[in-house]
Amino acid sequence: xxxxxSRRTDIPALYPEWFMNRLLAEEVLVPNPYNRKKVSRIELxxxxxxxxxxxxxxxxxMLPYLKRLDMxxxxxxxxxxxxxxxxxxxxxxxxxxxxxxxxxxxxxRIGRERMxxxxxxxxxxxxxxxxYHLEQFEMLCSWLHAYTDRCIISFVDYYKGSPFVELEAEDxxxxxxxxxxxxxxxxxxxxxxxxKIDLRPYGIQTGAxxxxxxxxxxxxxxxxxxxxxxxxxxxxxxxxxxxxxxGTCIHGCRYCYASGNTETxxxxxxxxxxxSPMLIGNLKGDETITERRMRLQRDDQxxxxxxx
Numbered sequence: 001x002x003x004x005x006s007r008r009t010d011i012p013a014l015y016p017e018w019f020m021n022r023l024l025a026e027e028v029l030v031p032n033p034y035n036r037k038k039v040s041r042i043e044l045x046x047x048x049x050x051x052x053x054x055x056x057x058x059x060x061x062m063l064p065y066l067k068r069l070d071m072x073x074x075x076x077x078x079x080x081x082x083x084x085x086x087x088x089x090x091x092x093x094x095x096x097x098x099x100x101x102x103x104x105x106x107x108x109r110i111g112r113e114r115m116x117x118x119x120x121x122x123x124x125x126x127x128x129x130x131x132y133h134l135e136q137f138e139m140l141c142s143w144l145h146a147y148t149d150r151c152i153i154s155f156v157d158y159y160k161g162s163p164f165v166e167l168e169a170e171d172x173x174x175x176x177x178x179x180x181x182x183x184x185x186x187x188x189x190x191x192x193x194x195x196k197i198d199l200r201p202y203g204i205q206t207g208a209x210x211x212x213x214x215x216x217x218x219x220x221x222x223x224x225x226x227x228x229x230x231x232x233x234x235x236x237x238x239x240x241x242x243x244x245x246x247g248t249c250i251h252g253c254r255y256c257y258a259s260g261n262t263e264t265x266x267x268x269x270x271x272x273x274x275x276s277p278m279l280i281g282n283l284k285g286d287e288t289i290t291e292r293r294m295r296l297q298r299d300d301q302x303x304x305x306x307x308x
Contacts, residue, residue: 001294002210002225003044003052006244008033008258009279010251012054012062012078018274020065023072028243029277029289039283040292042241048294050223051215052076053240057093057251060102066109075219077114078106079152079209082144083121084136085128091252096136100143107147114218116209117144119179120154120193121255123164124171134178145186152207153179154193159257169197176202194235208236224299241292245279248272 005011011019022028026045032038052074054062059078069076082099083090094102107115119137124130141151155172156164167175172195180203183190191207192199200206215238216223225238249259250269259265271281 001048001297002050002215002223002238002240003042004210004240004242004244005052005054006242007055008242008244008246009249010056010058011244012056013058014061014248014250014269015272015274015279016062016065018272018276018279019062020068021274022243022277023069023074025277027277029283030243031245031278031287033246037287039278039287039289041289042243042292043294046073048296049074050297051219053079053210053215055079055081055209057081057090057253058099058102059106060094063106063109077116077214077218078110079116079118080106081118081120082140083119084133084140089123089128089254093251093253096139100140103144104147107144112147113149115148117148117151118153118193118209119151121156122153122167122175123156123255124167124175125164130171130175130178133175134182137179138182141182141186141188145188148188150189150191150207151183152191152193152209153204154195156255157194157257162255162257164255172197172199173202176204180204194232196234206236208238210237210240212238222299223297225297241294243279248280 005019023044026043028042028044030040030042054076056078059080080103082096082103084096103115117140119140122133155167158166176199180190190204192204193207193209212223212225228235228237228239231237246258247260247265248268249256250265252262268280272279273282276282
């Protein structure tokens with residue numbers, strides 16, 4: 001099974017020691033996001049995990065643990081987000097310059113094929129007009145094009161309580177054209193993430209963050225995986241198991257759908273115990289623990305094309 005770590009919180013930046021402790025214990029407990037009393041026990045052995053996908057804005061705290069991760073033989077790659085926003089939008093993440101330096105360092109260490117650059121979400125308003133995003137994207141491409149094989153973009157989505165509105169199709173297309181002109185100069189392929197609008201006519205391919213072909217190239221074998229039906233309809237990711245928890249990221253990004261109230265997230269973060277089987281807190285005794293069926297999704301079925 002592919003393990004997502006995590007769409008719900010930034011594990012590499014905030015909980016790397018806990019993650020390694022769970023890996024050494026070869027299991028993790030994950031409460032249901034909507035009912036804490038329903039808990040899944042997920043096996044994290046080499047016999048069940050095909051690949052880890054790390055989502056992060058700051059992988060630097062994870063760096064000391066990568067050698068151990070490599071020794072244990074787990075395949076993995078990073079989805080690293082760098083947006084270029086200022087502190088009013090992202091108060092607790094590294095500066096763009098610091099993030100780029102870490103991106104390059106990590107890419108040199110693990111290989112550019114295991115580093116995806118995410119430029120999202122794109123929010124266009126008076127403070128952050130299109131010209132601002134194009135300027136930031138130009139800087140990112142100029143520094144990072146040699147350290148990654150692809151860049152994934154997405155536009156802001158509206159959710160209940162969000163202060164941001166979704167862009168009109170015309171604005172998305174105009175933005176896409178500007179990004180493509182820049183990316184083409186650096187020969188950096190662009191992909192979309194869960195976008196309803198088709199931007200292929202403008203040079204941006206429909207993509208998937210947890211991508212079947214990419215993951216297969218990293219693990220070294222074919223995967224028997226289907227599209228993840230638990231994600232948004234426009235999402236092209238294949239199925240995975242997420243081991244994070246909502247409301248536990250303290251980055252404070254204003255556009256985030258996963259962290260919720262910043263003060264609440266900070267209080268939950270204080271309850272974190274690196275030795276707990278759960279990301280936040282401990283079992284209270286009234287939970288029902290269910291063993292999640294886990295297996296390698298290796299596809300050993302021979303293809304006729306292998307003999308041609």
